[in-house]
Amino acid sequence: MTSETLYNLILTTAQENTAILMIGSEGSRNDPTVTPDQYQDFDITYFVSDDVFPTFDVFDRSRFGDMMIQQILPEKNRWCWLMQFMDGNRLDLKIQPVSVVPDYLAEDTLNTILLDKTGHYTNLTATSDRTHWVQRPTQSEFDDSITEFFWVSTYVLKGILRGELLYANTFFESIVREELYRLLTWRIGRDTDFSLSVGKAHKRLPAYFEGLESLYDLSDLTGTGQALSTALKMANDLLPSLSHDLQLTYDVATVDRTTDYILRQL
Structure with a gap:
């Protein structure tokens, strides 16, 4: 079925089921900064009366399409099914008791109510990605990120010098590159005065920084060494102005020593 057909089915299913009191919608389909495309998920929450909520673990989901694969995530105070269908549609469907709606709307500015049989939430503000904006770091967060970046860079170096590609790449990918992206x-x-989001998995970073693709050439030890060298250069180029503008400090001497130590051995 088309995504439009699935959307209408999501609505009619709730309209016809008396236990479902509201439909919540969250995620990229509510994000005004996102260009819609055929790969967007439907992130939907059915809010049901508190007394019938425990029975919704057996909610019939076959109506939404021919299932390719699903992941079932029962969590506290909700059921959650992540469903990929053979027609290409994907639906992340959650069931929550209606009593949690105030918290649901407060926790994320992308969350909204599509259908409200109770009439309590009919004049909601427009959705935005505000709760996903980059947050100004504290001094402690700044310290922790810099320390983690340079400390774990020595692990990557050790793996390269030992000829242990998987060891070096694991620490580079999971920590060093992630802290650089931070x-x-x-x-x-x-x-931007901390007024935007870089998107899930940092996907908007390439629009602001060139050369990030070089941080992914890790097929051999030479590539990993070059990626580490590039990451160190980017961090060292960035830190002086960033710390000055954010009015934060960092241990310049330690950064310089560590950088020099690593680069001399690569």
Whole structure:
């Protein structure tokens, strides 16, 4: 079925089921900064009366399409099914008791109510990505990120020198590159007065920084060494102005020593 057909089915299912009192919608389909495309998920929550909520673990989901694969995530105070259908549609469907609606709307500015049989939530403000904006770091967060970046860079170096590609790549990908992206994200926040989101998995970073693709050439030890060298250069180029503009401090001597130590051995 088309995505429009699935959307209408989501609505009619709730309209016809007396236990479902509201439909909540969240995620990218409510984000005004996102260009819609055929790959967007439907992130939907059915809010049901508190007394019937415990029975919705057996809610019939086959109506939404021919299932390819699903992941079932029962969590506290909700049921959650992540469903990929053979027609290409994907639906993340959650069931929550209606008593949690105030918290649901407060926790994320992308959350909204599509259908309200109770009439309590008919004049909601427009959705925005405000709760996903880059947050100004505290001194502690700044310290922790810089320390983690440079400390774990020595692990990557050790793996390279030992000839242990998987060891080196694991620490580079999971920590060093992620902490670099954290610093780059704060730079974007600084430049935009902390008024935007860089998207899930940092997907908007390439629009602001060139050369990030070089951080993914990790097929051999030479590539990993070059990626580490590039990451160190980017961090060192960034830190002086970033710390100055955010009015934060960092241990320049330690950064310089560690950088020099690593680069001399690569």
